[in-house]
Amino acid sequence: MHFLLTEEEPRYQHQRWVPDIPGQRQVHRQTVRHGRKGQETSLNGPLGRTPVIPEPGSRGSEMVLRARPGLVPVSARPVRPVGFGARPGEGFEQQPDAPLGSHWRHGGVRSLMPRTLDGQITMEKTPSYFVTREAPGRIHGMSPDTKLIVVVRNPVTRAISDYTQTLSKTPGLPSFRALAFRHGLGPVDTAWSAVRIGLYAQHLDNWLRFFPLSRFLFVSGERLVSDPAGELGRVQDFLGLRRVVTDKHFYFNATKGFPCLKKAQGSGRPRCLGKSKGRPHPRVHAAVVQRLRDFYRPFNRKFYQMTGQDFGWD
Numbered sequence: 345m346h347f348l349l350t351e352e353e354p355r356y357q358h359q360r361w362v363p364d365i366p367g368q369r370q371v372h373r374q375t376v377r378h379g380r381k382g383q384e385t386s387l388n389g390p391l392g393r394t395p396v397i398p399e400p401g402s403r404g405s406e407m408v409l410r411a412r413p414g415l416v417p418v419s420a421r422p423v424r425p426v427g428f429g430a431r432p433g434e435g436f437e438q439q440p441d442a443p444l445g446s447h448w449r450h451g452g453v454r455s456l457m458p459r460t461l462d463g464q465i466t467m468e469k470t471p472s473y474f475v476t477r478e479a480p481g482r483i484h485g486m487s488p489d490t491k492l493i494v495v496v497r498n499p500v501t502r503a504i505s506d507y508t509q510t511l512s513k514t515p516g517l518p519s520f521r522a523l524a525f526r527h528g529l530g531p532v533d534t535a536w537s538a539v540r541i542g543l544y545a546q547h548l549d550n551w552l553r554f555f556p557l558s559r560f561l562f563v564s565g566e567r568l569v570s571d572p573a574g575e576l577g578r579v580q581d582f583l584g585l586r587r588v589v590t591d592k593h594f595y596f597n598a599t600k601g602f603p604c605l606k607k608a609q610g611s612g613r614p615r616c617l618g619k620s621k622g623r624p625h626p627r628v629h630a631a632v633v634q635r636l637r638d639f640y641r642p643f644n645r646k647f648y649q650m651t652g653q654d655f656g657w658d
């Protein structure tokens with residue numbers, strides 16, 4: 345699942361910009377939509393609109409968004425804005441009283457956003473925001489106009505994907521089954537983050553205390569793979585962008601088993617996500633999968649009701 349946050353009319357003051365990368369400015373000029381062509385925002389001037397993505401499962405959407413001119417991923421910067429989701433604990437999820445949290449007290453997180461031209465969109469995606477209790481209030485405090493994009497996939501597949509990622513970094517990790525259940529095949533262990541993150545309805549509840557549903561777009565992680573152009577069409581509409589990215593931009597890479605970009609923005613070369621994205625999952629016993637499916641069903645249904653979308657996981 346991913347999460348993307350967009351600011352429509354930022355009212356930033358006292359900006360502290362990060363430097364441009366060579367060649368970036370030309371890209372910027374091509375991508376200005378609303379502002380005067382080539383006009384750069386001044387220190388106290390308006391900023392481009394700013395989206396952020398939190399999620400569990402975000403690279404897929406990031407790649408797709410990279411195809412779209414006018415979106416400036418924060419990670420494209422040579423200096424990642426410290427404190428804006430650069431590393432766990434540095435963004436909206438950080439405790440205000442933590443040593444690195446001083447930017448919250450001084451209203452500095454907004455000053456850490458990258459330099460953007462008038463009318464441009466800067467995106468930020470940090471998986472943990474969606475599941476962090478404090479994040480909605482803080483993001484709302486920064487800008488109540490923020491647009492939020494959440495990419496969700498079947499929580500069972502998501503949990504196995506999460507486990508696969510941890511396993512790749514932690515040899516000797518206990519089995520998926522041992523982590524997902526207490527006492528053998530006892531109750532599902534909701535304290536395990538791979539399980540807890542998939543309780544989308546609960547996390548969304550927390551966000552709806554601060555943002556109305558109309559500020560959200562929910563993207564299906566499954567359709568992002570089966571029909572990337574279709575899902576990205578919805579994203580472009582949601583952001584008020586002309587539909588520039590279409591199915592002409594993608595091809596299905598049979599070796600990878602996933603869609604890839606025919607031409608990545610900036611390089612003009614085909615681009616797939618890295619090796620760690622879309623890699624095989626370890627085999628998980630069918631009974632374990634079924635137990636988890638049963639566990640998530642009521643939460644999924646609640647999520648479908650809350651969002652008005654049936655993601656077809658059950």
Ligand SMILES: Nc1ncnc2c1ncn2[C@@H]1O[C@H](COP(=O)(O)OS(=O)(=O)O)[C@@H](OP(=O)(O)O)[C@H]1O
Nearest residue numbers: 400401402403404505569602603617620621622623
């Ligand atoms: N086009 C394309 N190519 C490759 N992978 C794709 C694509 N679209 C979506 N996905 C799915 O994205 C999953 C990886 O996302 P992550 O959440 O792990 O990314 S992130 O590290 O949090 O940014 C990754 O999960 P795994 O299959 O478990 O690796 C993919 O299923």
